[in-house]
Amino acid sequence: xxxxxxxxGTESSWTEQEREDCxxxxxxxxxxxxxxxxxxxxxxxxxxxxATSLRIxxxxxxITDGPFxxxxxxxGGYYIIDVEDLDEAISIAERLPPAKKGTVEIRPIFPLxxxxxxxx
Amino acid sequence: xxxxxxxQIEAVYRAESGKVLATxxxxxxxxxxxxxxxxxxxxxxxxxWRRKGIPAQPAAWLISTGRFKAIxxxxxxxxxxxxxxELQARIEDIQAANLSFAERDIQxxxxxxxxxxxxxxxxxxxxxxLTLREVCGLSTEDIAAAFLVPTATMAQRIVRGKSKIRAxxxxxxxxxxxELPERLDSVLSVVYLVFNEGYSASSGDSALRGELSQEAIxxxxxxxxxxxxxxxxxxxxxxxxxxxxxTARTDARDDIVLLEDQDRRLWDRGLIxxxxxxxxxxxxxxxxxxxxxxxxxxAVHAESPSSSATDxxxxxxxxxxxxxxxxxxxxxxxxxxxxxMRDGPQxxxxxxxxxxxxxxxxxxHLAHSAxxxxxxxxxxxxxxESAFLTALSLAKQEPERRFLQRxxxxxxxxxxxx
Numbered sequence: 157x158x159x160x161x162x163x164x165g166t167e168s169s170w171t172e173q174e175r176e177d178c179x180x181x182x183x184x185x186x187x188x189x190x191x192x193x194x195x196x197x198x199x200x201x202x203x204x205x206x207a208t209s210l211r212i213x214x215x216x217x218x219i220t221d222g223p224f225x226x227x228x229x230x231x232g233g234y235y236i237i238d239v240e241d242l243d244e245a246i247s248i249a250e251r252l253p254p255a256k257k258g259t260v261e262i263r264p265i266f267p268l269x270x271x272x273x274x275x276x
Numbered sequence: 277x278x279x280x281x282x283x284q285i286e287a288v289y290r291a292e293s294g295k296v297l298a299t300x301x302x303x304x305x306x307x308x309x310x311x312x313x314x315x316x317x318x319x320x321x322x323x324x325w326r327r328k329g330i331p332a333q334p335a336a337w338l339i340s341t342g343r344f345k346a347i348x349x350x351x352x353x354x355x356x357x358x359x360x361x362e363l364q365a366r367i368e369d370i371q372a373a374n375l376s377f378a379e380r381d382i383q384x385x386x387x388x389x390x391x392x393x394x395x396x397x398x399x400x401x402x403x404x405x406l407t408l409r410e411v412c413g414l415s416t417e418d419i420a421a422a423f424l425v426p427t428a429t430m431a432q433r434i435v436r437g438k439s440k441i442r443a444x445x446x447x448x449x450x451x452x453x454x455e456l457p458e459r460l461d462s463v464l465s466v467v468y469l470v471f472n473e474g475y476s477a478s479s480g481d482s483a484l485r486g487e488l489s490q491e492a493i494x495x496x497x498x499x500x501x502x503x504x505x506x507x508x509x510x511x512x513x514x515x516x517x518x519x520x521x522x523t524a525r526t527d528a529r530d531d532i533v534l535l536e537d538q539d540r541r542l543w544d545r546g547l548i549x550x551x552x553x554x555x556x557x558x559x560x561x562x563x564x565x566x567x568x569x570x571x572x573x574x575a576v577h578a579e580s581p582s583s584s585a586t587d588x589x590x591x592x593x594x595x596x597x598x599x600x601x602x603x604x605x606x607x608x609x610x611x612x613x614x615x616x617m618r619d620g621p622q623x624x625x626x627x628x629x630x631x632x633x634x635x636x637x638x639x640x641h642l643a644h645s646a647x648x649x650x651x652x653x654x655x656x657x658x659x660x661e662s663a664f665l666t667a668l669s670l671a672k673q674e675p676e677r678r679f680l681q682r683x684x685x686x687x688x689x690x691x692x693x694x
Contacts, residue, residue: 157445241447242397243455264444267362 158196158265159245161235165258166228167203178253182233185251189237194248198235229258236265285325288334289318294413296338298385301392302448303339303373304346307410307438312349317342336377343370386411387502388448390495394463395446398437403466404473405430406437412491422473422484460503464511464567467495471515475522476673482530489519506561510568513554517574520547532679536583548578569598588618605636609643621653641670645680657687 170178179200189195204223211218223230232254239245242262249260293314300310317338331337347367374381393407405423408414420430440446451459474488496512524542527533555575558568573594580586595611608631616624628647637643648663661684668680 241445241449242395243447243449243451246397262444266443 157241157245158236158238158267159242160263160265161237161245161249161252162231162261162263163200163233163235163252163254163258164229164261165232165254167230167232169257181253185248186235189248194237194239196236196238198233200233201231203232204230232258281326281330284330285322288321288330292335292338293318294411295335295382295386296342297410297413298389299335299339299382300342300346301410302385302388303343303370303375305445305448306442308442309346309349310342313342313346314338316345320345333377335382339375339377343375346370383498383502384450385448386498387450390463390499391450391459392441392446392448393437394459394466395441396459396462397444397446398440402433402437402440403462404469405433407466407495408470408488408491409434410438411495414487414491418484418487422488460505460507463499464507467492467499468511468515468567470495471518475518486522489515489522493519506558506564507567509554509558510564510566510571513551513558514567514571514574516547516551516554517571517578520544520551520578526675530675531682532675535577540581543578551575552578566598566601569594569601573598583617586617588614592618605631605634605643606640609637609640609646613646616650616653621650625650625654639670641667641672641676641680644670645683648683652683652687661687 182198182200186195186198207221207223209220209222209224211220235248235252237245237248239248242264245262249255249262252260254260296317297307297310297314300313301307304310304313320341321334321338325331347370350363350367350370353363376382390407390411393410394403398406405419408419409416416431416434417427419434420427423430450456471489471492474485474490474492493512493515496508496515500508500512520543521535521538522544524538524540525533525535551571552575555568555571558564559572573591576587576591576594591614592611595607595614598607599611609628612624612627612631615627625647628643628650631637631643632647644663644667648660648667651657651660651663664680664684664687668677668684671677671680
């Protein structure tokens with residue numbers, strides 16, 4: 157079962173040192189998950205000030221500077237993991253350093269009907 | 277005798293469907309699919325058992341048949357889309373899953389279903405109806421009636437819960453020892469909410485209310501069989517001791533009778549005995565918590581011949597312990613009432629006023645009602661009246677409103693008698 161862990165937090169509440177420590181700790185967790193075959197992808201994101209939002213309305217493209225919505229906590233990174241069930245996803249989420257300052261949202265990934273593989 | 281056999285099959289359905297559903301839910305990881313499979317297995321049973329008689333282990337027969345039916349259903353659905361390797365993997369998982377018909381394993385599946393329905397990832401307002409529907413087998417209509425919401429609303433909540441379990445893959449599993457205390461807490465609070473829904477003086481149908489309390493007690497007994505934890509004992513004891521007073525706590529007009537005014541001969545001694553034994557067993561473990569201490573308080577009342585002969589000092593001591601476990605204003609309020617019984621109304625009133633000064637409990641009708649009662653005992657009738665009036669403006673349930681109106685009338689009566 158694949159889950160996406162979305163990391164939300166207040167960008168301004170992190171000091172440089174905290175950010176660096178968080179990065180190192182997170183990378184160690186990723187290495188461990190990868191060794192167990194549970195890691196698919198993960199990455200931090202640049203701050204929302206770098207975000208660009210796009211909509212198409214009445215066939216016209218609208219591009220705006222900034223995130224989808226102004227919120228007090230911003231999306232700051234993500235993980236995609238492949239684990240047994242929600243309890244295992246929760247146990248990984250609670251180890252992520254941003255869980256102590258912000259929120260980790262756990263979303264099951266909806267599997268698209270896969271194109272027939274030739275596997276036998 | 278076909279009609280006789282139909283009755284027997286119906287009896288099997290009542291006795292076994294809860295267990296069979298729990299095992300199918302664990303095998304399939306999907307409560308909706310398990311419910312469908314259960315129905316189809318029973319349709320098949322009606323045909324097969326008419327010809328060959330009821331098998332020795334009907335639950336095992338139904339689980340095996342239900343599993344085949346579910347795999348068929350998954351295959352049929354998969355043909356509508358692409359043949360997904362995921363579906364294929366799922367069928368293999370179901371076929372490979374442990375299929376034991378030992379009584380202990382079947383009972384454990386009921387526990388797994390309870391833990392899934394009470395998972396903290398499910399909204400609390402959904403946990404309670406979901407547990408009543410899937411574990412206790414109550415109908416959606418009955419649950420809706422008990423909670424005074426339209427059936428469609430309740431059906432939506434239950435659907436939400438089932439979808440969450442399936443989509444987020446909430447496991448049907450008994451949590452590891454490290455997680456168990458926290459997870460058991462949420463199960464116990466669901467059971468207690470079910471009980472209180474059946475015990476509180478809501479305006480719902482009283483027969484339905486009684487059924488909810490019975491279901492909560494049944495759930496706690498099942499939990500105790502499977503997990504002999506001290507707080508499970510405490511919760512079961514607490515519910516049994518409350519339940520023992522059911523007939524005494526309302527009069528013929530369904531009006532509230534306070535503990536001190538209840539006819540204690542109406543209390544159910546059998547339930548009290550069982551409750552007392554459980555409290556003692558839990559206290560002896562030295563690992564008790566919130567429910568056990570509350571049960572111990574209830575036990576002191578159960579053992580007292582009257583309100584005046586009650587050991588109020590012990591009750592205050594137990595509230596002091598309870599405050600350490602759960603430092604909430606409601607517990608402080610209950611402690612204040614016990615202090616008033618031990619040391620007189622003035623002492624209780626001082627504590628209640630301190631609580632009000634901290635802005636706590638201002639919207640809680642029982643706090644104003646308790647304050648009114650203490651003032652009444654002190655002879656401060658006009659202040660008592662305004663406290664009861666505030667309580668009345670905050671109280672929502674009809675029997676509580678009638679109780680407060682009677683209290684207000686009794687003030688008037690004693691004033692005019694002067």
